[in-house]
Amino acid sequence: MKPLHTGLAVSLSLAALMTAPASGHAGTISGTVMDQGKPLPGAMVTAFSADNKRRETVYADAAGRYTLTVDFAGKLTVRARAPYFKDASEDVDLPLLANRDAVFTLERHSVAAELSESLPASAHLTALSFGSQSSREAFISQCNYCHQVGNTLTRTPRTEDAWRDTVLRMEGYFAMLTNKEATDITQVLTKGFDGKPVQAVQKQEWDTRIAPAKIKEWVAGDAMSFIHDADVGEDGDLYGADEGHDVIWHLERKTGKISEYKIPDIGLPEGGV
Numbered sequence: 001m002k003p004l005h006t007g008l009a010v011s012l013s014l015a016a017l018m019t020a021p022a023s024g025h026a027g028t029i030s031g032t033v034m035d036q037g038k039p040l041p042g043a044m045v046t047a048f049s050a051d052n053k054r055r056e057t058v059y060a061d062a063a064g065r066y067t068l069t070v071d072f073a074g075k076l077t078v079r080a081r082a083p084y085f086k087d088a089s090e091d092v093d094l095p096l097l098a099n100r101d102a103v104f105t106l107e108r109h110s111v112a113a114e115l116s117e118s119l120p121a122s123a124h125l126t127a128l129s130f131g132s133q134s135s136r137e138a139f140i141s142q143c144n145y146c147h148q149v150g151n152t153l154t155r156t157p158r159t160e161d162a163w164r165d166t167v168l169r170m171e172g173y174f175a176m177l178t179n180k181e182a183t184d185i186t187q188v189l190t191k192g193f194d195g196k197p198v199q200a201v202q203k204q205e206w207d208t209r210i211a212p213a214k215i216k217e218w219v220a221g222d223a224m225s226f227i228h229d230a231d232v233g234e235d236g237d238l239y240g241a242d243e244g245h246d247v248i249w250h251l252e253r254k255t256g257k258i259s260e261y262k263i264p265d266i267g268l269p270e271g272g273v
Contacts, residue, residue: 026073027094031102032064033080039064040106042206043082047092050074053219054256061211070094080104083204084115116197117152123200124150128192135184142175143185150193157195160186220249220258224271244271 033043043060049072060066070076072094079089085106092102109115116124125144130136143149158166163186171177177185221227221242227249230240238251241263250259 025069025071028067028069029078029092029094029102030065030067031104033060033066033082034064034103034105035082035085035108036105040082040085042204042210043080043085043104043106045104046079046081048077048079050076055215055217055219057215057217059210059213062206062208078102080106082106083202084109084118086114086118112197112199116199119198119200119202121148121150121154123202124155124193124198126200127155127194127198128188130184130188132180132184135181135188138177138181139185139188142177143170155193157193158190160190163189216253218251218256218258220251221245226271246270246272 029047031045033040033045039060039062041060041062041064043064043066044057045060045066045068046055046057047068047070048055054072056068056070058066058068068078074094076092076094077089078092079087081087085108088104088106090102090104109118125148127150128139130139148154164182166189167175167177167182167186171182220240221244224244225242226244227240227242230238233239237253238249240249240251241247242249246263246265248261248263250261251257252259
């Protein structure tokens with residue numbers, strides 16, 4: 001069921017998993033991610049631009065080593081992140097501190113509530129227990145197929161009446177549910193998202209194929225944006241429909257330029273009804 005978005009979370013990043021040609025490199029940061037003196041392979045290391053509109057991420061290899069070359073300069077924040085560990089970050093001034101080693105030693109979560117908060121939506125989704133297989137299948141096909149359920153916004157404890165209103169609103173967005181399925185889903189969400197820490201443990205398999213991968217992100221939109229889908233065009237650029245503002249965002253991956261195109265007015269209020 002579509003959550004109402006606030007803050008940076010809705011300024012949905014248009015992310016390209018394939019590396020786009022850079023216009024120029026501001027500098028390279030390399031180092032190691034460690035866990036109590038041992039390398040932590042698969043840890044994500046992300047550089048945030050000073051204006052937080054650009055992010056670039058690489059993965060630590062089998063020896064815990066990473067190399068992050070970015071094409072935006074200034075006072076950056078570099079963060080290391082791995083499942084079941086607390087984030088670690090440090091400020092870096094590029095190109096002043098380019099080509100330096102930054103070693104991150106991550107500390108494991110020891111507080112149940114903090115660990116639970118760090119888990120992805122899929123882990124919190126395991127708290128939902130469906131008594132009916134048909135209602136579970138309806139939930140997957142009509143709700144969870146479209147977006148994650150169990151993130152910070154959707155797992156907030158609510159009354160049964162509040163969840164019933166949410167399910168009804170989703171039916172207004174063309175979720176197709178029988179009365180029994182709608183009732184079952186309402187009760188499952190009420191009971192499952194109770195605010196208690198989740199005990200789920202997810203296996204994190206390290207695969208050497210992700211070591212050379214790089215993720216580039218460009219932030220488009222604002223706190224009222226809802227870029228429901230992004231697609232790669234025939235030209236290799238990214239296009240996303242912003243349902244919150246009735247615009248199409250266009251990202252030129254080679255240059256990083258973001259353009260906005262207004263969708264023609266058809267007499268409805270912005271964002272629809």
